[in-house]
Amino acid sequence: MSNPTQNCSDFDNSLQSISLDRLNTLGLACRAKRVLTLTSLSQLAQITALYRDHHDLFVLGGGSNVVLPAELNRVVVQVALKGIALVEACAPDQDEADRIDVAAGESWHDWVETATKSGWLGLENLALIPGTVGASPVQNIGAYGVEVQERIESVTAWHIPEGRLITLSRAECAFAYRDSIFKRAVPGTWLIVSVRFLLPKRWAPVLTYPDLQKHPRLAAMDSEDVTAQQVMDAVCDIRRTKLPDPAILGNAGSFFKNPIVSATVYASLKQKFADLVAYAQPDGSFKLAAGWMIERAGWKGRRQGAVGVHERQALVLVNYGGAQDLELLGLAQDVRSAIRTQFGVDLEIEPVVVSGAAAVT
Numbered sequence: 431m432s433n434p435t436q437n438c439s440d441f442d443n444s445l446q447s448i449s450l451d452r453l454n455t456l457g458l459a460c461r462a463k464r465v466l467t468l469t470s471l472s473q474l475a476q477i478t479a480l481y482r483d484h485h486d487l488f489v490l491g492g493g494s495n496v497v498l499p500a501e502l503n504r505v506v507v508q509v510a511l512k513g514i515a516l517v518e519a520c521a522p523d524q525d526e527a528d529r530i531d532v533a534a535g536e537s538w539h540d541w542v543e544t545a546t547k548s549g550w551l552g553l554e555n556l557a558l559i560p561g562t563v564g565a566s567p568v569q570n571i572g573a574y575g576v577e578v579q580e581r582i583e584s585v586t587a588w589h590i591p592e593g594r595l596i597t598l599s600r601a602e603c604a605f606a607y608r609d610s611i612f613k614r615a616v617p618g619t620w621l622i623v624s625v626r627f628l629l630p631k632r633w634a635p636v637l638t639y640p641d642l643q644k645h646p647r648l649a650a651m652d653s654e655d656v657t658a659q660q661v662m663d664a665v666c667d668i669r670r671t672k673l674p675d676p677a678i679l680g681n682a683g684s685f686f687k688n689p690i691v692s693a694t695v696y697a698s699l700k701q702k703f704a705d706l707v708a709y710a711q712p713d714g715s716f717k718l719a720a721g722w723m724i725e726r727a728g729w730k731g732r733r734q735g736a737v738g739v740h741e742r743q744a745l746v747l748v749n750y751g752g753a754q755d756l757e758l759l760g761l762a763q764d765v766r767s768a769i770r771t772q773f774g775v776d777l778e779i780e781p782v783v784v785s786g787a788a789a790v791t
């Protein structure tokens with residue numbers, strides 16, 4: 431395995447305008463002013479120099495959680511740093527954890543597969559999430575009962591304005607539901623170069639999510655006999671049947687976060703909608719299933735021009751082909767208005783909405 435800090439190639443000095451149509455899973459038409467591919471840490475100083483020369487920067491991973499504008503008048507830095515390095519292994523008889531550094535440009539799913547096969551367990555519930563390792567802390571990716579923050583020890587990032595590498599502990603990353611210090615910062619502030627995972631030797635499958643409990647292969651087993659590979663395979667099966675493949679139908683996964691409301695709001699909604707789907711949170715609040723609300727409001731499967739709400743998964747907005755950001759955001763606005771009117775709840779957009787010269791979430 432290579433060291434993430436040593437996988438270098440020479441800096442490509444050619445800054446060129448490029449189409450990002452194929453570099454975002456929604457398949458939105460987008461032309462960027464300039465694109466740099468970051469393959470080596472030695473390029474970082476030049477990125478800060480560009481920033482100081484008044485260039486507006488945008489950091490891009492796999493493009494699976496962004497809504498890009500038709501014209502992106504910024505320098506796009508595409509992170510392609512590679513490498514996986516075991517930095518500290520614990521002896522098999524010790525009840526401790528392995529520490530593994532993974533470079534930001536590694537494919538997230540490939541890393542999960544490598545980890546599972548190498549006996550670094552605890553990531554299997556997050557299999558098949560598109561995108562890069564570097565983006566995983568940005569919105570604290572989560573699926574099937576696990577959030578990535580539970581497996582991260584620290585994140586090393588280049589602070590672009592200050593021009594220095596900083597290692598942030600898990601606490602300093604200020605992780606929350608689909609959120610972190612990186613997602614809240616002004617875009618172009620942080621460039622994550624690597625993530626240190628802490629994967630404990632003592633492993634037990636996380637099977638709290640109903641779809642996993644119902645999965646035929648897992649349901650037939652005693653949970654003590656279930657392996658990480660079997661959990662990963664089940665997660666992949668479920669995701670393939672539930673979610674549209676972006677290679678076939680443009681999408682960014684869940685387009686809205688599940689809103690979190692107080693116990694009082696939940697109780698009053700439950701009175702009106704007996705079949706309301708919600709999950710109790712440890713702090714007493716409730717996470718409402720946005721997909722259920724969208725379906726209940728009659729938006730599941732609805733199409734507006736080149737965009738629509740997916741016919742099987744109401745939380746996913748899709749591009750049938752040829753859509754631009756404004757058409758998609760128009761649909762999102764209509765869905766949000768409908769949910770506000772019917773349930774009195776505000777839906778928040780999950781992907782990062784990027785404007786031509788600045789990004790907002």
Ligand SMILES: Cc1cc2nc3c(=O)[nH]c(=O)nc-3n(C[C@H](O)[C@H](O)[C@H](O)COP(=O)(O)OP(=O)(O)OC[C@H]3O[C@@H](n4cnc5c(N)ncnc54)[C@H](O)[C@@H]3O)c2cc1C
Nearest residue numbers: 489491492493494495561562564565571572621622682683
């Ligand atoms: C079919 C599908 C299913 C999905 N399922 C899930 C799911 O189950 N759970 C979930 O949480 N998400 C899910 N997503 C969303 C998405 O895959 C994740 O958010 C993923 O982590 C985004 O990675 P990316 O490399 O594509 O990031 P991008 O889309 O390229 O970028 C997303 C944000 O991260 C920033 N960023 C990217 N790389 C870096 C870096 N190295 N340093 C600093 N900032 C960076 C970008 O500036 C941007 O703000 C899904 C998406 C799709 C298309």
